[in-house]
Amino acid sequence: MTLASGARLPTLTIETINLAAQAKGSIHDDEKAREMGYEGGFVGGITVLGYMMRLMHEQFGVAWLESGTFSGRLRQPLYAGVAATVEGTVVEQPSTENGGRVTVELKVLDPKGTVAAFASAGCRAHEHG
């Protein structure tokens, strides 16, 4: 794919899993989260950020593992058992001036289209696959 600014990475759809649901008293625990006024236990933040890292890895492969930077923010809870959508858009294409690095804006959307998390990520642009 082209890495020109504005290019969109292939969209991912991921079925959410709450690996920490058994952590009693934590925000991942359904009972505790409901007590706090939420719909249920939160899917772990690292899992949600990991969805966006997956997109970077699928696109850029070893270059992402070697030289990646990632600045991720969790904005809204994401619950288990739903289809999350992961989108990425190139915002800075690789050039001599930026050391051949690509910068991508990423987001994770819940089934209602609400942004649950977003990130800015970059790496040397060694196209993968």
Place this chain on the structure above:
Amino acid sequence: MAETLLPELNEQNAPPGTPLKPYDVTYAQAELERFCGSTGEPLSSYAHAGATYVPPGLLARTYGPLIHETFHYTTGVHVSSDLTLRRPVLVGETLHVSGAIAEHFERNGNTYVRFSIVIEDDAGRPVANVEHVSIYALRPRGRPNPPTPFPAREGGVFG
């Protein structure tokens, strides 16, 4: 929940600069597969040119033992992670994880902590750095915001 002897996480017990208890970690195959299962990708996708690498998400996750084996808090919420990868980490490598409290702040009735993490290999070379922010005292939903003694922050994460 089990009783803990760890000190409560708060600004008095953990002022900026307070070191967190360092630890070593070597990721086992089962843990790698579990993590990849949660993000819907096979661990085999991390095999490149005959070597298998640790997913960067697991490096970001090193914050957990670091804070939870140094301080006690019950209901935290992960807010952000800034990760800088210095080199790929091979499955089977032993990593040394250390860090320190950077700051506490308050926004919309929630109390936050930011801490810095350094991940090094056996030779002491950095493989990754992480800046982590969590809420460690969460205002229940629906409760009005109390006045805060700290300046409000930009941006809206679980505000």
